[in-house]
Amino acid sequence: MIETTALTKAFGRTRAVDEVTLSTGRGVIGLLGPNGAGKTTLLRMAATVLAPDAGELRLLGLDPSRAGERVEIRRRLGYLPQSPGLYPGFTPYDMVDYVAVLKEHTDRAWRRQEARRVLEAVxxxxxxxxxxxxxxxxxxxxVALACAMVGDPDLLVLDEPANGLDPDQRLRLRSLLSTSSTVLMSTHNISEVSALCQRVYVMFDGRIRFTGTPADLAGLAVGRVWEDDRQDPDAIRSWLTSTGTYRHLGHPPSGAQVVDPTLDDGYLLLARKEHT
Ligand SMILES: Nc1ncnc2c1ncn2[C@@H]1O[C@H](COP(=O)(O)OP(=O)(O)OP(=O)(O)O)[C@@H](O)[C@H]1O
Known part of the structure; x- marks a missing residue:
């Protein structure tokens, strides 16, 4: 669905996306990484709103650098930007209808029905x-999510879709996405990734440093997490949990009570390795 080879985008001296090669396949794919890792830049290229400087990009088997194919991609793609440019004077209905018009849906009756469908979904x-x-x-x-869903796209590119949603609406979003065909979404919310994603990419400094299932990411920390009732100065990370015990990440001392890792543990360990 999304295939890239050595995809690169720089802003001045910053290589926001640096020779990224990936092939997503179907399903819900999560994109994790710290602030400034390059997630939004990668998503903007996948949504055809930003042209790469170098490398190859194929979306739905089509080449977005060719004008004719780009139009076809845009018809079959839904995009939720990080800062959606909604028109404050429009109503949600007007906004969704406007997106349908931009996607060249000329049948008014169809647009009316579609607007109701996506607004009901959210x-x-x-x-x-x-x-x-x-x-x-x-x-x-x-409203921005509803706009992205117009026409039931084959590919959804979502930049932090759960941003600002209450717990009820987060659950709703999960069930919506689980029935979508292919979704590439960035998030800082690791529980969203465990609940939703079949596959996860982790970016650091413009590069993909991890590809695998959420379980694979948690698996990076197997044997590297332990708990006790004191802080451990030798751990690479130590934090107090809600149960009042300390959780530690690193090389457990002998006799430590090693526990099963979570996705957060795997991510934190990976992040630590990247910055040492
Ligand atoms: N339009 C731009 N002009 C200049 N620099 C930019 C621009 N867009 C992004 N950058 C830079 O590119 C790098 C990657 O930014 P990007 O927004 O893609 O990161 P991100 O992983 O989405 O971050 P966040 O989690 O904070 O949203 C950062 O160093 C950022 O400052």
Whole structure:
């Protein structure tokens, strides 16, 4: 669905995406990484809103650098940007309809039905005729999600989709995405990744440093996590948990009570390795 070879994008001296090679296949794919790792830049290229400087990119088997193929991709792609450019004077209905028009859906009756479908999916039908400027932040995020879902795209590119959503709406988002064909989503929320993603990429400094399943990511920390009731100065990370015990990451001392790692442990260990 998304295939890249040595894909590169620089802003001045910063190589935001640095020779990234990946092939996603179907399903929900999570993109993790610290602030500034290059996730948004990679997603913007996958959404055809930013052209690469170098490397190859294929989306849905098509080449976005060719104008004709780019149009076809855009028809079959939904994109939720990190800062959605919603028009405050529009209603959610107007906004979704406008996106449908941009996707060249000329049949008004179809557009009406589709607007209702996507607004129902994000539970916004009761406010669909209110001005966007009067909606809460989480509601606006759901309008942007509805826009991305117009036309039931073959490929969804979502930049932090759960941003600002309450726990109920996060659950709703999970069930929506689990029925979508291919989704590439960035997130800082690791529980979102364990709940949703079949595959996960972790980026650091413009490069993909890990590819695998969420279980593979947690597996990086097998035998490297232990708990006791004191801080451990030799651990690479130590933190107090809600049960009042300390959790440590690193090389456990002899006799330590080693515990099963979580996805967070795997990610933190990987992040630590990247920066030492
Ligand atoms: N339009 C731009 N002009 C200049 N530099 C940019 C631009 N967009 C991104 N960058 C730089 O590229 C790097 C990667 O940024 P990017 O937004 O892709 O990271 P990110 O992983 O999405 O971060 P975050 O988690 O904070 O959203 C950063 O160093 C950023 O400052």
């Amino acid at each position: 539970e916004l039908t009761d406010v669909m005729h209110k001005k966007i400027r009067s909606l809460s932040g989480g509601m606006r995020q759901r």
